[in-house]
Amino acid sequence: MTYSSASAPHPAPPFGRALCAMITPFTEGGALDLDGAQRLAERLVAEGCDGLVLSGTTGESPTTTDAEKAQLVRAVREAVGERASVLAGVGTFDTRHTVELALEAEKAGADGLLVVSPYYSKPPQEAIEAHFRQIADSTGLPITLYDIPGRTGTRIEPDTLIRLAEHPRIVAVKDCSYDFLAAQKVLSRTELAYYAGCDEHNLALYAVGGAGYVSTVANLVPAQLRAVLDLFDTGDTTKAARLQQRATPLIELTMSAGLPGTVTVKALLNDLGLPAGPVRAPLLPAGRGTVDGLRAAYEELTAG
DSSP states (O other): OOOOOOOOSSOOOBTBSEEEEOOOOBOTTSOBOHHHHHHHHHHHHHTTOSEEEESSTTTTGGGSOHHHHHHHHHHHHHHHTTSSEEEEEOOOSOHHHHHHHHHHHHHHTOSEEEEEOOOSSOOOHHHHHHHHHHHHHHOSSOEEEEEOHHHHSOOOOHHHHHHHTTSTTEEEEEEOSOOHHHHHHHHHHOOOEEEEOSGGGHHHHHHTTOOEEEESGGGTOHHHHHHHHHHHHTTOHHHHHHHHHHTHHHHHHHHSSSSOHHHHHHHHHHHTTOSOOOOOTTOOOOOHHHHHHHHHHHHHHHTO
């Protein structure tokens, strides 16, 4: 599928509109596969991704080392050059460690940072705000805040986001809060670029002024997801909605079938002969039945 480069009615987002939360390819032996990462990055950009987000949830950041994270940024930067934004996931539950990762990502050539709210310790909002401000003060890179309370145990409340938007280097949000009203509240009161972090919200959030998406499913069908935004921008909102709906079976099987998106995406990429490799423990690979279902949904969506 080809995609257009129609000019968007939205303000220019800081990292592009169509961003992929890229998996981290590993070799069959479980080592970091930098060649595979470069080949996958090339494919994603060629098929419509404006940016690649590395070492996020989908990139298995909890089980990759600090050195691997920096190596991945360098390799992907080399592969895509200036054709796409490269964002590095650096968020941890430890402010000091997060600052260290932010500085290493900046040295490695990242264009921006993805910083998840501190997890497990459940800090109050005042502490969450201080955490983000300390990271933003430590780096020259623009920051995307990652709000995913289902994994972290603590959300970034709208009022906290509104205050953090005053910081010159906090420019965007990846929203996995499943609180559409809160997203619109922040959109109406800040200049933050709001990216859908849940693929089922890609079009809906874009339609009310969102910047685009940071998508796990884009690892599989980058052109089809990009086309939804392009159709909306040309004014063909009916076709945009229909294509979003056509993608729903694959989105559901990838993200809501009881397995992490990393597991399902790697399973289908491997089945398609694309760079992926195994997942790292404690994750386990998907079974054959899951792969067959994903493959059927993928072929139906990509058939035309």
